[in-house]
Amino acid sequence: MLQFKPQKGRIIFHIDMNCFYASVEMAYDKKLKGKALAIAGNPEERKGIIVTSSYEARAKGVKTTMPLWQARKLCPNLMVKRPNFERYRKASRKIFQLLSEITPLVEPVSIDEGYLDVTEVDYPRGSIQLAKDLQQAIKNRLDLPCSIGIAPNKFLAKTASDMKKPMGITVLRKRELNEKLWPLPIEKMHGVGQKTAEKLHSIQIKTIGDLAKKDVYILKQLLGINGERLNNRANGIDPRIVDPKAVHEFKSIGSSQTLPRDTTDEQVIVQLMKQLSLQVERRIKRKQSSGRTVQLMIRFQDRNTITRSKTLPSYIDNEEDIMSVAYELFKTHWDGKPIRLIGITLQDIEEKKNIVHQLDLFTYEKEEGKEKLQTAIQELTSKYGENPFKQLDEQPKDEQPRTSFQKDFLDDYLK
Amino acid sequence: MRFTIQRDKLITSVQDVMKAISSRTAIPILTGMKIEAKQHGITLTGSDSDISIESFIPTEKNGEIYVENIEEGSIVIHARYFPDIIRKLPENTVQIEVDEQLQVTIRSGKAEFSLNGQDADEYPLLPQVETDNSFQMPTDLLKYMIKQTVFAVSSMETRPILTGVKFTLEKGKLNFTATDSHRLASRDVPIDAGELEFSNVVVPGKSLNELNKILDDTEEMVEISVTENQILFKTEHLNFLSRLLDGNYPETSRLIPTQSKTTIFTKTKELIQAIDRAALLAKEDRNNVVRLTTLDNNMIEIMSNSPEIGHVTEEVPIQSMEGEELKISFSSKYVLEGLRAIHADEVKIEFTGAMRPFIIKPINGDEILQLILPVRTY
Numbered sequence: 001m002l003q004f005k006p007q008k009g010r011i012i013f014h015i016d017m018n019c020f021y022a023s024v025e026m027a028y029d030k031k032l033k034g035k036a037l038a039i040a041g042n043p044e045e046r047k048g049i050i051v052t053s054s055y056e057a058r059a060k061g062v063k064t065t066m067p068l069w070q071a072r073k074l075c076p077n078l079m080v081k082r083p084n085f086e087r088y089r090k091a092s093r094k095i096f097q098l099l100s101e102i103t104p105l106v107e108p109v110s111i112d113e114g115y116l117d118v119t120e121v122d123y124p125r126g127s128i129q130l131a132k133d134l135q136q137a138i139k140n141r142l143d144l145p146c147s148i149g150i151a152p153n154k155f156l157a158k159t160a161s162d163m164k165k166p167m168g169i170t171v172l173r174k175r176e177l178n179e180k181l182w183p184l185p186i187e188k189m190h191g192v193g194q195k196t197a198e199k200l201h202s203i204q205i206k207t208i209g210d211l212a213k214k215d216v217y218i219l220k221q222l223l224g225i226n227g228e229r230l231n232n233r234a235n236g237i238d239p240r241i242v243d244p245k246a247v248h249e250f251k252s253i254g255s256s257q258t259l260p261r262d263t264t265d266e267q268v269i270v271q272l273m274k275q276l277s278l279q280v281e282r283r284i285k286r287k288q289s290s291g292r293t294v295q296l297m298i299r300f301q302d303r304n305t306i307t308r309s310k311t312l313p314s315y316i317d318n319e320e321d322i323m324s325v326a327y328e329l330f331k332t333h334w335d336g337k338p339i340r341l342i343g344i345t346l347q348d349i350e351e352k353k354n355i356v357h358q359l360d361l362f363t364y365e366k367e368e369g370k371e372k373l374q375t376a377i378q379e380l381t382s383k384y385g386e387n388p389f390k391q392l393d394e395q396p397k398d399e400q401p402r403t404s405f406q407k408d409f410l411d412d413y414l415k
Numbered sequence: 416m417r418f419t420i421q422r423d424k425l426i427t428s429v430q431d432v433m434k435a436i437s438s439r440t441a442i443p444i445l446t447g448m449k450i451e452a453k454q455h456g457i458t459l460t461g462s463d464s465d466i467s468i469e470s471f472i473p474t475e476k477n478g479e480i481y482v483e484n485i486e487e488g489s490i491v492i493h494a495r496y497f498p499d500i501i502r503k504l505p506e507n508t509v510q511i512e513v514d515e516q517l518q519v520t521i522r523s524g525k526a527e528f529s530l531n532g533q534d535a536d537e538y539p540l541l542p543q544v545e546t547d548n549s550f551q552m553p554t555d556l557l558k559y560m561i562k563q564t565v566f567a568v569s570s571m572e573t574r575p576i577l578t579g580v581k582f583t584l585e586k587g588k589l590n591f592t593a594t595d596s597h598r599l600a601s602r603d604v605p606i607d608a609g610e611l612e613f614s615n616v617v618v619p620g621k622s623l624n625e626l627n628k629i630l631d632d633t634e635e636m637v638e639i640s641v642t643e644n645q646i647l648f649k650t651e652h653l654n655f656l657s658r659l660l661d662g663n664y665p666e667t668s669r670l671i672p673t674q675s676k677t678t679i680f681t682k683t684k685e686l687i688q689a690i691d692r693a694a695l696l697a698k699e700d701r702n703n704v705v706r707l708t709t710l711d712n713n714m715i716e717i718m719s720n721s722p723e724i725g726h727v728t729e730e731v732p733i734q735s736m737e738g739e740e741l742k743i744s745f746s747s748k749y750v751l752e753g754l755r756a757i758h759a760d761e762v763k764i765e766f767t768g769a770m771r772p773f774i775i776k777p778i779n780g781d782e783i784l785q786l787i788l789p790v791r792t793y
Contacts, residue, residue: 313571354722356704358746359788361596361670364771 011127012242013116013134014149014157015099018166020112022054024091025081027143036060037079040068051083055166088112094142102134107242113161115154117242131169139167155238156181158190174236181234182209191230199223208234253291254345255279262301262338269339273330276344277323288352290315294325297343298334305341308333311348315355322346416488416513418452420472422501422523424481425457425509428470429498431653432461434625435468436494442539444491449538450511451489457482460541461494466622467541468629469654484510489535492519500528541656544647549640550584550608554633554650560591561627563602563756563783568620569595579617579660582641584608592667593620598749599667599772599786600756616641617664622657629655671786672772675765677738679715680778681731683762687754689731693719694747696727702790703747709740719747734761743769745789750775753785 017023021039026032036057040048048068060075072078092111099106105117123130131148138146147168149160159181160172172180187197189208199222205211211219212234219227232238255276263269284291294316295309308329316322326344429448438446440463449460456473474482490513501509504523512520517532561580569577574596583590589606592599626648630637638649648655690705697703697719708716713733720726743766754762759777766773775785 356702356744356790356792358597358702358790359770359772361594361599361667361772361786361788362665364788 009152010117010119012151012154012157013118013131014151014154014161015095015114015116015134016147016149016158016161016165017095017112018145018147019052019054019058020091020144021052021083021088022057023144024088025084026054027091028087032079035079036062036075036077037081038062038068038071039083040071040080041083048080053078091142091144095138095144095146098137098141099134102130105242105244107244107246115157115242128169128171135167135169153236153238154240154242155190155233156236162190177212177236178209181236182207182212184208186211189230189234191226191233196223196226196230251349252295252345252347253280253283253287253289253349254295254297254343255283256297256341256343258341259339262340264336264338269330269342270327272342273326273344274319274323276342277319277326280322280344280346281317281319284317284346284349287349289349290317290352290355291346291349292316293347294322294329295343295345295347296326296329296333297341297345298330298339299341299343301338301340303340306333307343309347314357315350316346317352416450416452416490417484417486417511418457418482419484419508419510420457420482421480422504422507422509424472425501426498428457428459428472429501431470431629432459432468433494433498434629435461435463435466437463438495440464444533444537445539446494447491447533447538448494448497449489449491449535451535452482452485452487454485454487460538462539462541464539465619465658466625467654467656469541469656471652471654473652488513490517490519491533491535491538492530493532496530500530542642542645544640544642544645544656547640548611548613548642549638549647550589550606550611551636551638552589552604552606554630554635554637556604557637557639557648558627558630558632560589560602560604561623563758564591564593564600565620565623565627566752566756567593567595567598567600567785571595576617576660576662576664578621579619579664580623581664582616582618582646583614585612585614592664594667594786597746597788598753599671599784600753601667601671601784601786603782613641615664616646617660617662618646618657619660622655626655626657629653670772671784672765672767672774674767675738675774676768677709677736677741677766678763679709679733679736679766680761680763681715681733683754683757683760685731686733686762687751689717689729690747690751690754693717693727693729694751695719696721696724697747698724704744704790704792705747705750706742706744708742709736738766741766741769743773743789744792745773745787749787753787756785757783759783 022037025037025039034056036054038053038057039051041051050062050064050066050068050071052064053062057075057078062071062075062078068080088111096106096108096114099114099116103116103118103121106114108114118127118130121130127150131150135146135148138144145166147161147165149157149162149170149172151157151160151172152174156172160170163170185207186192186200186205192200200211203218203222205214211231214231216228216231219231223230257272257276259268259272292315293309293311295307297305297307299305310325310329312325322344432448436446436448440446442464445462445464451458454474456471459470461468472481474480474485500521505526506524508523510522513532517534519530519532521528521530564580568580572578577595580591580593583592584606587605587608589604590601592601630650635650640647640649644659646657646659693705694703697705698721705717705719708718710716710730713735714730715733716728716730718728753775757775757777761778762775763778764773764775769789770791772786772788775787777783
């Protein structure tokens, strides 16, 4: 057994759950195991797009974002389930609880992946065995498969976890870069999207190795600071630390939803906008924060998408205020074309305790009523530490994230 | 039109008039500068239709000849090039000549420029200001009053009237008031204006800033005339005309507290320096907040805290204190600007509660007042 404990440098795990939604469904209903299973968003409301699928389905060519009818053509005995986010959320929380038993240095990235810094973890049988035992524990206790990448930094760990699925454990060492990382096509590199890949192709970069050897100056001219960052990563350099608080650092909170059918009916659109504003309100309040930029996204029938935003002089956090700004944006920027999707996002987010409100000469008298309460709170705060009167953490049971991108709940796993 | 002029006199006048000329204007000819030659002198005019400035260069003053060889006439010259040309000419005198085709020839020494001019008849006539409603005051005092108030005007167009300074002349007292609704600056000066009284005269802050730059720090008198929609500031060789802002300035006097719950007396400079230090850690996007707490034995504490940067406290000795103890948070920017505008070695600050406006005044005097609204913290 190799003792993987370098003198310097860190040991980072990247845990990547395999076909997460499908696996959770299979753990929940064992009959689904070994079947071609797809999770598709709201089959009734739109033609249905594949959110994720099991390996059995993937083997037949089913891919994420594929329309359901196309997937059925490729795989006639495909079983389709609607997503049950509450179920996935619960599973996710259990996974992160398990991870945090190993080390407090856990950084959730999304519902189904996260980083662990196990450098300081004293595991007598070494880090690789730790990964194996962790993988087995998740399998045994939650019946969920995952892949783990082990490397000296986040980028390499993430790359490694991708190399063997399902139930893989891959170690990626810096000295193995030229054989394991560099031959890969540049599109496979994390952090390189389609646009970046196209740009890199224009300067004859086809593989990650090409990128690693390219002159940084040229890359900077092409991609700005990101060019240097990508070059560093291709050379196995990634200084990002595993930050358990990273998930708290949210800069915006938004909700979007596709309409049942494309519409020009303002009543329907306004109805949806109100619903979205309310969702944003709930989520921002949960975070005891406020924001002061409202962004409206409109996707038209032809898939053309516009985003328009407005920054306010003061912070807001309730449905009414969010809606009124969003509606103003809508009125200004909608040209009457059929709309497919609406998104409302609150940006410039700040925690309430950091927000101050500049009083106004012409309105301060109205606000004075709050002063007495304020002084009482201040006195108690100086007596007992932080504000003892937190607003209630209201969260009705039926409230679930509407998409997999909402990460709010990830800060709850330690509660 | 033709004349020969002392170059330094021309430069000064051109620079003054340029303050009113904007390259972006609805009326194209206003991007130019009008020059008019008369036997008694040369008049330069610039305007952006909000502000108009006329500067006069007399033929002679105190026996010194400024302008000679005058052949009367007028022209409008492109203001983009004219000032730089004059500034860079080689000799102390400049000859300017305009021909029938509106070609302007500028000569100095061996240098000769030829510029395309525009017909001065196309240049709009400036509004005529009746001089019945006028009063006089020393120029340096006017500048002082502007500097003590104009910084408090609103920079946002959401309430346009607040982008101006309100002039009131009542009972022999001239008052300037400016507020952006977060702070208010007010200054009184006794004026001998006879029977003349007015109120709700609101002069754009931008006009006053330009006026302050142009006026010299002298004790010579400036004559101020007010009409329905214009105000004219007139000195010996300068006419500065500004439009007034439309609308009613909100009533502010009743919003100024008259009683104090906590009063502190302090040296201005020490307080400015302590707040300035604390403000180093106060973030601009969070209103530059610092907190003032009264302590025992004539001390106050100035504190600022930005969780991601750090935190600073300083105990500052004060002269004395009266009334209740107090903890109040405010924008350091507003308080510093207010303290600096007071121009007094010692000030008194009157607080009326943590959520109510407070007032800074010189320790003995009511002629200037800086009012500031605190911030509410959650």
